[in-house]
Amino acid sequence: MAVVIRNIDEAERTEVRMDGVKGATMAIMVGRDDGAPNFAVRQVVVEAGGHTPRHHHDYEHEVFIISGEGDILLGGERHPVRGGDVIYVPADEEHQFRASTDGSGLRFLCAVPVTRNCGDPVPAS
Amino acid sequence: MAVVIRNIDEAERTEVRMDGVKGATMAIMVGRDDGAPNFAVRQVVVEAGGHTPRHHHDYEHEVFIISGEGDILLGGERHPVRGGDVIYVPADEEHQFRASTDGSGLRFLCAVPVTRNCGDPVPAS
Numbered sequence: 001m002a003v004v005i006r007n008i009d010e011a012e013r014t015e016v017r018m019d020g021v022k023g024a025t026m027a028i029m030v031g032r033d034d035g036a037p038n039f040a041v042r043q044v045v046v047e048a049g050g051h052t053p054r055h056h057h058d059y060e061h062e063v064f065i066i067s068g069e070g071d072i073l074l075g076g077e078r079h080p081v082r083g084g085d086v087i088y089v090p091a092d093e094e095h096q097f098r099a100s101t102d103g104s105g106l107r108f109l110c111a112v113p114v115t116r117n118c119g120d121p122v123p124a125s
Numbered sequence: 126m127a128v129v130i131r132n133i134d135e136a137e138r139t140e141v142r143m144d145g146v147k148g149a150t151m152a153i154m155v156g157r158d159d160g161a162p163n164f165a166v167r168q169v170v171v172e173a174g175g176h177t178p179r180h181h182h183d184y185e186h187e188v189f190i191i192s193g194e195g196d197i198l199l200g201g202e203r204h205p206v207r208g209g210d211v212i213y214v215p216a217d218e219e220h221q222f223r224a225s226t227d228g229s230g231l232r233f234l235c236a237v238p239v240t241r242n243c244g245d246p247v248p249a250s
Contacts, residue, residue, distance in 0.1 A: 003200045004213035029211040030187050038238045039164050041187050041211055062155050062166050064189065064234060075128045086154040086166055086234075088129035109189060109211075111236060113163045 004034050008043050008066070008107075016044075016052070023050025023099075031125050032114045039113050040125035046070065046099040046106045054096035059122055061089035062111045069103030072096070081106070129159050133168050133191070133232075141169070141177070148175025148224075156250050157239045164238050165250035171195065171224040171231040179221035184247055186214035187236045194228030197221070206231070 006029055013025035024046045031040035046052060046068075054073060063072075065085040071078045073096040074089060081087065081097075089095045099106035114125040131154055138150035149171045156165035171177060171193075179198060188197075190210040196203045198221040199214060206212065206222075214220045224231035239250040 001200045001215065001218065003202075003204060004211075005197075005199075005204055005206065006211050007207070008209040008211065030213045034213050035215065036187065036213060037185065037216070039187065039236065041189070041236070043211075060162065062161065062164065062236070064166070072130075074130075075126045077128075079128060079130055081130065082132070084133040086129075086131050086133065086168075088155045088159050088161060090126065090160065091162070093126065111164065111166070111187070 004030060011043055013043065013045060018053050020053035020055065021051070023047035024052055026124065028124065029109070032121065036114060039111050040122070041109055041111045042124060044108050044110055046097060048099050048103050048105050049101040050105070051098040052096055054094065056092050056094045058091050059113050059116045060091045061087075061095070063087040063089065064109045066107040066109065067104070068106035069100040070098050070106035129155060136168055138168065138170060143178050145178035145180065146176070148172035149177055151249065153249065154234070157246065161239060164236050165247070166234055166236045167249060169233055169235055171222060173224050173228050173230050174226040175230070176223040177221055179219065181217050181219045183216050184238050184241045185216045186220070188212040188214065189234045191232040191234065192229070193231035194225040195223050195231035
């Protein structure tokens with residue numbers, strides 16, 4: 001077997017190109033290419049003043065804030081987030097991560113299922 | 126909706142009581158009780174010199190090392206692990222985490238699917 005142990009500091013992140021995104025890069029840490037049958041783990045870094053898209057989709061996120069300062073829109077309100085927070089974003093809930101403008105940015109892991117709708121691939125899994 | 130944002134420092138961990146475990150505590154950070162449909166995220170802390178069981182099971186782990194020093198048995202060999210490592214433990218692979226005897230312990234997140242075998246609950250999900 002190929003042993004998969006990848007450090008977040010050594011992962012090559014690429015720019016997230018989606019409508020509504022500002023200053024975000026991402027790397028798939030474990031995903032379908034590794035044979036992961038159920039879920040993928042992505043690393044996301046949002047630079048100070050940047051944000052992920054304000055959107056919703058038919059699959060959930062489970063998120064771990066590694067470091068940085070910012071907030072999340074969830075349940076219709078903004079909530080501050082900090083290193084060590086684990087966040088559950090249910091399917092179909094509008095959400096958005098923002099990094100504080102005066103901080104060091106926001107770094108987090110975001111897990112998603114690799115499939116939805118009985119087998120369709122989830123993007124970036 | 127109930128917004129789930131839980132910090133790892135505030136989670137109440139309980140002792141892991143399984144054969145082959147030494148000095149490990151665990152807290153479910155997000156799980157089936159939160160309505161998570163696909164996977165659960167648990168926090169595990171292994172004290173210096175402690176270890177998780179050497180075992181295998183029919184579901185995978187995806188692990189993030191938060192901090193500490195130790196190693197993992199995977200693919201028949203021991204590999205050092207450190208903060209920032211993301212690890213994929215495929216289903217049916219023997220594995221064990223050990224915290225170094227002279228370190229501060231090993232703290233990690235361990236994600237598992239909430240079901241296996243077409244619907245049976247996975248333990249501690």
